Amino acid sequence: MATYAAPIPQIVAREAKPEPKGWASWITTTDHKRIGIMYMITTFVFFVLGGVEALMIRLQLGLPNNTLVSPQVYNQLFTMHGTTMVFLFVVPMMAGLANYFLPLMIGARDMAFPRLNALSYWLLLAGGIVFYASLFWNPPEAGWTSYVPLSGIQYSPGGGQDAWIYLIHLTGLSSLVGAINFYATIANMRARGMSWGRLPLFVWAILTYSILLIFALPVIAGAVTMLLTDRHFGTHFFDPANGGSALLWQHLFWFFGHPEVYIMVLPGFGIVSEILPVFARKPIFGYKAIAASTVAIAFLGFLTWAHHMFTTPIPEAVVIFVMMSSFLIAVPTGVKIFNWIATLWEGTIEFKTPLLFCAGFIALFIIGGISGVFLAVFPVDWQLNETYFVVAHIHFVLMGGAVFTIFAAIYYWFPKITGRMLSEGLGKLSFWLMFVGFLATFLIQHVIGLDGMPRRVYEYDNVGNLALYNLISTIGSFILAAGILVTIVNVVRSSKHGAVAGPDPWKANTLEWFTSSPPPVNNFDTVPLIRSYEPMKDIRREVEQRTGSAPGWGGQPSSVPAGATQIGV
């Protein structure tokens, strides 16, 4: 002991310089945290826009044969809604969270390529602006899937379809650049001792998310380029009258589109795998199984695209293969759910808002997963495909799945980003409104679909109970929106008036809680040697052993300025 003393874990903001101020500093920043914040705010604005579009859709469908919006406007609404939520909210929101937390979780100073990181953000914003600028001319109206020939120049002459193409290109480039950056960061910049078996599960999820993006995006980039040249430069890739194939688009779109589903939910799986152990005060159950199933889902995700095409003229061998691969992908997904429940088992669960959103996510994702099995059985899919049953299914996996985990992440990580806690009361109110509103909106949509109502219709006749069911769904959507509004109020209020959080308010497991809240520009002065996948637990234990008491900076707001905080003997 006299000759060698292991470095003592320290809170590490002593040499932090004050950050530059003013709006110009935001525009020129290459700091992953600021870029992360810009990502999150931008994508949340798009989430609100997409949400308003959703509410207008539900208003139109609240009554049978409603005339609130015209068929043209209705088609524009669902096209904008779907495209916004996928390309401008869920995928880039996950990128925003990863931007902020990935370097912190692996103990890095910044991303591998900070300027490339800034480029990712600005490409995303450009894509969003190009797309929403079409509001002032002709928004696209061929759906977020933009099937040809409907999206061709003959049937969609408006510029909105071109705006959609540029949105795919710009957000695609943004995601591609970002994905390469995440991959390079994870591969090269992990803290000493952080082997692959000690990588936080959220980082595993982002690694897989990045690989999926790198493989899937070039396909959609090629497809929309072909659509663009078909539309304006006289090519005939998708034109059956000139040797092209209208079915080719569906293959290319879904070869990208199905992995895209996992691109949207895998980071959410990672978030849940981080949050559950913290609030159950128990290690994650089966770390290796969860990491392995993430990778298995990613691989199988590339083999299932044609299950979106069971009703198209494709050979039966393909249909059967895709049914089996879709069944197969349900196995690792089920394994994850079992692992999460086992993580809660025999824990001491603290019902803080992040945990509530995670528990809500699991409850909803089980339903989304099970309805997915119905859709994988292709003869059953022949009845359910393109109906409200599918609308319900995708919202259970994407809203109940991805969006609930994003809200869990907001409540979990807000203290780290701002240094202040979100209100628990408002958080719980928001959760229950969202949970009940979600179920009211989407559970009944399964029945609407079973009763024969196709999706993407602007009106329906008052047959059977369709009017009643649709009214329930519409009322539910407004309860859901109210829940989201409560969180917005909570975020705005708490960023000024929330309780001071301190570095580690949740007594969490991963390295981002080792630095002050908000973290200084350089993140860490020194990073401790990583010995497990729960480094903060090790650090707390070590500090306790050395000082004989629990660390003063865990669980209680620190009154000492972050720059001066120091722990140790």
Place this chain on the structure above:
Amino acid sequence: MSHLLPNTLAFFTPQSGGSPNANQIDSLYKIVLYVALVIFVFVEGALGYALWRFRARKGAVAAQIRGNTRLEIGWTIGAAVILLALAVLTFAKLSSIQDPVNSGPEGEHLVSDTQAAHEYASTTRRLPPSGKALEITVVGRQFLWEYVYPGAKEADGLGAPYSYEEMVVPTDTTVSLNIVSADVVHSWWVPQLGGKFQAVPGYHNYTWFKVEKPGIFRGQCALICGRGHARMIATVRAVPPAQFEVWLAKQKHELAEANALAAAARAKLGKEVGAGQVENP
């Protein structure tokens, strides 16, 4: 309440009752539903129980368990076995959904040999054991379904009787549909008569149905095809074979009359134009 939920099971199942394939899909769906309900109750129950039973209480200490390989392998295999069983059941049911049945005695004289395969890229056209069915070509176009019946005078299909929106079919007769599109992608769907199939320009898609009792079955285009998508209605009216023959004869007759009128009008127009050309060289 009874008027809201006329049949509890119907609330949870797709529409059926018009044709054997729709009924078979419905029964396959119910098998999946029962398996799904058991899994749903079990997994949601486990989640709910864990959340309630293991909530933080005074003195409670979380068990520091990191995994259990045997348990994890067990539930992986368990999930795989359930899905494999579903796949086996699907294959067992498949033939009764995909393969058309023979027409009954009443409709037998209405069916004819049908092309088994097509020259274009397409799925396989499935035929009843007898090889005979009433072939109707379904053409999707913005925003109308057109039905072309057999009886063309010429090889290119011209002169065949056709109708729009409402398809009249004979009962007790196996109807084989050849689904094509004249413009964008549409999707043919009459829920009570079976699943939906896309009408993709440049491709042929096939399905079949056989209606036992006279009745009207409603459906609509299931795939976004433009601004009129919601109003692209499909109705199938099943009538006894004798009545069908009368209807088809009437369609043929009306078509012939209309063609004759059109030919006369063309001839007249041709004469006028011809005369005009002479007058104004």
